[in-house]
Amino acid sequence: MEQFFQQLLNGLAVGGIYALVALGYTMVYGVLKLINFAHGDLFTIGAYLGLTLLVSGGLAGSLPPVLAVLLVFFMVGLLVALIGCALERVAYRPLRKAGRLSAVVSALGASIFFQNAVMLVYGARPYVYPNSLRPDFTIELFGYALPGMRVMVIAATIALMLALWAFIQKTRLGAAVRAVAIDQGAARLMGINVNRIISLVFLIGPGLGGMAGLLVGMYYGKIDFTMGWTYGLKAFTAAILGGIGNIPGAMLGGLLLGVVEALAASYVAFAWKDAVAFCVLILILIIRPTGILGERTADKL
Template sequence: MLTFVQQLLNGLTIGSFYAFVALGYSLVYAILKLINFAHGDLFGLGAYLGYTVFVYAFGVIGAKLGLWGLLAAGFVAAALGTAAAGLIIERVAYRPIYPIGRLPAVVSALGMAIFLSNFIMAVWGPRYLAYQESFIPTGFWEIGEFRIRVLQVLILVSSLVLLGILYFVVEKTTFGAAVRAVALDRETAALMGIDSLKVIRFAFAVGPALGAIAGVFVGMYYRQINFTMGWVYGLKAFTATILGGIGNIPGAMVGGIFLGLLEAFTAGYISAAWKDVFVFAALMLMLIFRPTGLLGEKVAEKV
């Protein structure tokens, strides 16, 4: 029972990370039909930006506003910085190329992924960096024999809240209707007077910002970050996107949580070394039998 609850908590936490990152893939894919391979590395960039703020602003902000002020500053800086990076990548590497064709866009995206991870390595170095304990909330609650960390609750609650807000924006507001219209058909949406560029910018700012928040959380949760983390989490998060059904927000959430739980339980009950094999096997099975994902709708094939 103890293992079960611990693994459940782990799974939910990891699943929240994946859900955060999956959203960025999902948004961009819904609008541009492009797998943004650079998204995983944007997430990594977020983790490094947060780290930098924590380390260098610790004395200044930490002293004035305390731990929570510092955390807020770190998250905001990471989210803004990464959103800016996302917008720059969209402007420089995608906007000129995606009208040409999808394959050139895929190569360009791969190029950006390689560029970003090496950029991180060039700036912050190839070694692991440690998130120090002084800027991580370390408290926990004990309920019976279970121990729930404040950080875990924070991660879970913020993922629910942020994804809820995003869901509300996309499903219930006028701007959200524009986003959905562009996702359905960009040209027709443009004829209806929708500024599709604005919608694309929205996807490339919000996705990376959420990814950055996940990056900082991952740094806090595992206490260490590395320039290769973008690719590792990026691939898993992408798997989550597909599992949940690409292009819809609750799908990214469901896929992320499902993947996190699958990972935690296979690691806990079967074998930690084989857990990634299970994850990717689940992906393959899902694609073979239900390519639209858990929550995806059937898309008619265009002739």
């Protein structure tokens, strides 16, 4: 029972990271019907920027570790959000009236550009987050000793997901995002600045992805310039699993994928965890082709 509980929490931590990245995919698809293949590389940039700010920027030495990590967490989100907004202006907006294939090629080109830029700036070797910055404590919960870093990752991801859901559902800007996702032409007639809303989506999605990159660095302690491909693929899978274009679906899909992977690695075999996760995806899509929540709010945020 203890092993199951530990693996469940581990799956929720990893799944929360998948969900944060998946939100970027699903928001962009919901508004533009475009798969932003460069999103995984923005996640990688977040991991490297976090390490740079903490170590080379001197924040880790001048501030208490917890405060330094918290400050860098939001700084990374802001910086990657700005990069994502610039990506939309340069790579996607000029092609908005072109065919979808042109936008897909542009997204793939942006992905290759970002991955190689990270490799040229930081080198091809992996980087390690200093142990002094990673919390080394345990928390007692239901009689079990849980690693503090795992609990912090779960809490951070759930807080960010709930904040995004509240923003989309409870604010005027969130209503504008939902209106643009449903019908851009009608949204323009209602006085909504569609270009500004699309830029906002490219601020929020990459910002969450950059924060997720920092969480991965803190959680596993090791990053490399190709990690965006792996996490991007898993997050895209989570978005499809929950229902592409659906924000609650992306959250649910990410958490479910992480839990399935963790339990498969523990009770089947570590080498088979990806195969088991994709088998679950296939089974769910056979039963519900639009994803778990996709049919209820198809193509809507």
